Amino acid sequence: MNSTFSQSPSYYQVSINGNSNQEVWITDDGDIREQKNIVAMNYPLKMGDLIVWKDKKWLCNHVDDMEIYHRGVMLICYSTLKWLDDQGEIQETPFSFKSDTSSNFGIQEGRILMMPNERRQITVQKNDQTERIKKNRRFIIDGRAWKTVGINRLIDGLINLTLEEQDLIPADNLELEIADYIGNIADYQLKVLNVKDIVAIEENQTLQLSIELTNNSKVIEVDEQITYSVADENILSVSPTGLVTPLKKGISKITISFRNISQTIQVNVTSSTTNNYTAHITGDEFIKYNMTKSFTCSFKDNGIDRQEKAHFWLTEIDGLTTTLASIIEQDGQVCKIKANNKKGRVILHVENSTSLAYTKKEIEIKSLL
Structure with missing residues (x-):
């Protein structure tokens, strides 16, 4: 970084997509406090980049590649959008908001008087989770319920959502700001099928643990997210697939974990016996x-x-x-x-x-x- 760049009053170190200490210039863009210009010398700015500057989050919504540096425009993120995915897991992403009076109102039919329904245009980063957002997905923003009525995925790195105000329903969780929460939140349960809380095996035996994972009572496929930890690794070991191998006589506990839930069993390793x-x-x-x-x-x-x-x-x-x-x-x-x-x-x-x-x-x- 040349000294002229770093000595500028507009010089800052920011985090971009979790990469800290990125050196940039940030300047105001006229009278729009929610919008800033950003210049990066050593970081290839892209639309959709999430920038943390002065403890606030900003979303890059325009980029010019100037060959020797990257210039862009970033909008402040007012809050985060929260929702439940298809598995009932909470997802969250920051969003920027830009008022657009030409498309901010629609007409709701079926009333004696034709009343406008408030709409909002928000922008989120395009990623694996936001790509799955579909029409009619409901959100809670600022204590009110909103439904997705339009989605524009054509912008590189960004997704524009058009939201229309809806009535709140009993399943909405205003405290967590998640719509359709009650009855849809994930409820994972972990069970070891082939052993009880305490199991004994001999030094020359192995034990393959059989794990059942359910979400809201529905059995789901066990994958690599299941982890095993051993209290005393001198007594036994456990492979990533749940194969228990004794190492010497003794007692140790095994903890099987998935996300924020776990199950613990005790394994007693006994001396090998000769069958007669x-x-x-x-x-x-x-x-x-x-x-x-x-x-x-x-x-x-x-x-x-x-x-x-x-x-x-x-x-x-x-x-x-x-x-x-x-x-x-x-x-x-x-x-x-x-x-x-x-x-x-x-x-x-x-x-x-x-x-x-x-x-x-x-x-x-x-x-x-």
């Missing part, structure tokens, strides 16, 4: 010709009962397929075997769903006499 599965078949030692009997299997792991589904099958003593009897039904941990009319012996086999527990039982097929 056993199986046992309960039932008679024989079945008479053409009769049916039931057999029940129980599973245990280190002496503790395990309610697992059993798989039964029959063979001859030598392990080959048998014709002496057949399994006519099996469900859970119970099977029914029907004998044919030929003497002999069969082997009833059973195992659990992981095939880690197995046992067998010899059954005699004998005549009715």
